[in-house]
Amino acid sequence: MVTRTRQLPERRGKFSDNMSAASRKKGKLSKAEKLQLQKEEEERRQREEEEAQILAEQIEAARLEKERLEREELERLEAKQLERREDELAEHRTLVDEKLETAARWKKDVRTLAKWERYTLCDGSPDPTVLQEINTFMSLWSEEPPEDFQAMLDRSSLILRLIEELEFLLLDTPLEELGEAAAAEHTETGRQLQVLLQRKFDEATEQLLKNAAALSDIDTGNMQKVIQNKNVALCIWANLNKNPRFRGYDFQDQAISFDLPKPLSLSNIAVRILHTDYDHLSCQSPTFLPQVKEHEDTAGAVIPESEAGDWKPAEEDEKTAPESVAAEELKSEERKSVLSAASHREEASEPEERSESWAADASEAHCPTPAPTDEDDMLEVDVVDLRQFTTLGGVYYFDVLVLPPQCKQVNSWSMRQLLAGGLQTFCYPQESFLSATLGVSLQEKDMEGLSSPPVRVSFKVPDNVIFFEEPQVARWDPEGRNWKTDALTDIKYNAEQRQLMFSMDAFYTFTLIQESHLHMPYASWELIPKGVNEVSLTIVSAVTDIQIDIKDGQCRLAAVSSITGDLSAVIERWMTPVRLQLAMRRVGLNVFPAEDSGKYVSGNQKNDEVENMAYKEMALLSPSFTFGWSKWNHNCSSEQIVVKVREGSGSCTDGSLYLLSRQRAQRLKISEASDTFSEERYDGSEFHTTLYHMIRDYCSAEATTRLQHSHHLFMDCVYQLLSATRVLTYS
Incomplete structure (x- = not known):
């Protein structure tokens, strides 16, 4: 490109050469001299403008030339990239997609082998994936008479292992391989196992309380006992003596204690603290699963899996190979979440002891962020959003129970009154009082005039969970099926001893919660x-x-x-x-x-x-x-x-x-x-x-x-x- 440059005019002599000696002496300029100065000033200004314009034109020309060269270089590089694009994509598929597909095939073979080994396993345990086999097992166990609690704990280990087997199968197997019908079947099987497990715990508790007098402590006259394994710990106390001096108990080995209100110290009651290291309640909450609202333009549309997350370069959308099977396994977790959500809605009328759904873990995979619904805005202030918080350390079932009639010796006869209805919950406080005060803090009540004083609980936070902030405690609301933070007051935490103390206006099942996204965003x-x-x-x-x-x-x-x-x-x-x-x-x-x-x-x-x-x-x-x-x-x-x-x-x-x-x-x-x-x-x-x-x-x-x-x-x-x-x- 040739740049034309205009010739600059030559500068004229100084105007001072034309001045008259007389004018300089007087210090005044004549009219002609003033005109001459104005003319020379105008010429100087024009010269500067012309020079500036020429310089600007030169700069602009250089810029355009640079942009032209850069554009040509960019076009050359882009053309070069397009020329080798197919070869690079082919090599990329060999290095990446084929390896991921090979890994997916290997994992499928492992699952097939595990299924065969499970089929040939002869350890007396049922296969939870075989409907007839697991239904027979549950039916026979349901009809068995109540066991003592230690035997029940031994049996619970098997049940939890079967539940975990189903849980891992749903998480680890792509839905295309497992099938929606089988996934729904395994989800329902796990639910029934967990419901049956809780029912059997109640039956074993009742059986234990019927023999409380025989297990009473000589010093206090009451019965206190701890039975545990690695998954469940039962701390139970029976008020046999009804002595107002014994209004609570400290289970030192379990690092948990309670203090009862005075009215309960004279009642025919038992206190049960059943600590499970699993959570079978959170799945019942409406906030457990993500709330997905379909967009109008995609509502009802079925998107092929090969299009949901497949990487295809912009110009190669119709040419490149489908996403690897490994990515499909990650995506399958999202579908299990939707499936479990449907199952959750169908179970809305089931009893409280419904099972824990593992769909939330499956839904944690990388998938498009759903459009939020307005349900979050409708949550009460004290309702725990389980999309924002996570329960840790298991669940503490804290119940006050009616102590069943004890065995009496009459001559050579042992007699016990049998009551229908199974394990009975003792109503404390009275329903009328509870409904009138629920949601009102204890500071707002007249503590001296309360006919139903609060219950005090103290326990050590489990060592096998990590809290990076002070633990928060939440209680289970069986009616709303939510974890809530109301009705819990006077909360104190000793970080050095990991000791948490609080009061409740009734007996509630409680748990510890922590912010789910505490580590995010990453630094x-x-x-x-x-x-x-x-x-x-x-x-x-x-x-x-x-x-x-x-x-x-x-x-x-x-x-x-x-x-x-x-x-x-x-x-x-x-x-x-x-x-x-x-x-x-x-x-x-x-x-x-x-x-x-x-x-x-x-x-x-x-x-x-x-x-x-x-x-x-x-x-x-x-x-x-x-x-x-x-x-x-x-x-x-x-x-x-x-x-x-x-x-x-x-x-x-x-x-x-x-x-x-x-x-x-x-x-x-x-x-x-x-x-x-x-x-x-x-x-x-x-x-x-x-x-x-x-x-x-x-x-x-x-x-x-x-x-x-x-x-x-x-x-x-x-x-x-x-x-x-x-x-x-x-x-």
Whole structure:
């Protein structure tokens, strides 16, 4: 391009040469001299304007020339990318999709083998997946006479194992493989097992109380007893002596005690504290499952699974292969959530002792965030939203019961009055008093004039759960089927002793709750290679640092900072990603966002296809490259992802920044220390269809070789954990 430049006029002499000596002496200018000065000033101004215009034209011409060259270079690079697009996609499918599909086939074979081994197992336990077999077992057990409580505890271990077997089957098996009918059948079987289990606990409790006199303590004249196993602990106290001096009891081995109101110390009652390490009540709450409201344009539409989350480049939507089977397994968890939600509505009229649904755990997978409904706005102030809070430490069934008639010796005869109706609850306070005062704090009542004083409870928070904030306590409302925080007062917590004390205006089942999204958004994260088919994922939150190790096809919780508690049940134990998620949630380490977590925590929402594609790329590259959090990921659009990468292990502080989108991957010129975000391409870099091919331009041959020889189960495990933690969205 030729730039034309106008010739600047020559400058004239100074106007002072034309001045008359007389005028200079007088200090005044004549009219002619003034006109001459004005003329010269005008000429000077015009010259400056012309010079400025010429300079501006030169700058603009240079800018246009630069833009033209950049545009031509960009078009050349884009054309080059399009030329090799098919080859890069084909290689990407071989490296990523085929490995994930191979892992999915392997896991399917494992499930098939496990099913056969279960079929050939001859240990006397029923197969919960065979309807006729499990129904026969439940029918026979239901008709058996009441057992003593120790025998019942032994039997409960089998029941809980059967329930866990069904739970894991629903979580681990894609719905396409399991079938909707079988999924609904297994859900109902688990529900019936849990209902029957609670009923049998009540029968065993009644049987124990009928013999309370024979088990009474010599010192107090009352009966107090503890029976437990690893899942259930029964603390029971019978008021046989009815002495006002004994208004409570401290079960020291279980670190739980209660103080009764004076009116109850003279009543024919028993107090039962049944502590289970599982929660069979939360599933009954309307807030247990995410509330999904269909959009008008998609209501009633059936979306093929191959379209729900499949990564297809913009120009290749109709050409690329379907999403890998591994991603389908993650998506199947969402469908189980919907299925369980339907089952939950159908069971709305069932008795209170309904079973725990495990659908909420299945719904925690990475899937599109649903549109929120207005139901949240209708929740009462004291109702616990189980999408926002999680129950921890199990459930404490705290009941005051009518003490059944005791056996009497008359001569050589042993006589006992038999009452119909089974285990009876003692009404305290009276229903009229409770209905008049429920929801009113004890501070607002006249404590001196209360005919039904509150009940005091003190217990030690279990060591096997982690609370990063002061534990909150909630009581179960059987009518509204919700956990609520009303009717609980004078709450005190001793953090050093982990001792919690509070008062209740009646006997309620209670539990401990904690904010579900306490660790989100993450402050930062890193995925660091450690060896052959071995990486470490570190997530830094506001309250702790969590390290998860991944090796071959398994993972483990390796370390947690700044905690007090016993994590021996989960830490340093290798397990599958599904089991690790369940185990970490149960101890209070939830770094696995739910589909509706965006309603409760600020996140950096990304397009599902782009995010899913990025996790695949990271899983592929993880054997040779360290990935880390970048602040610029928050500045780019929802259709783009910025990630920090460096070859080898170690900190990713000085890593390079890469921009990913559906169309391409590119290396950015900016660094983490830059002042502003820019999509400007790194000098000398090109465009590629995938991050793998982009990074390959800068990595060593050894790094590429390690990627090609990584194991498919290892890659699948990394992909599942990244999809579960969603570090690109919640950081």
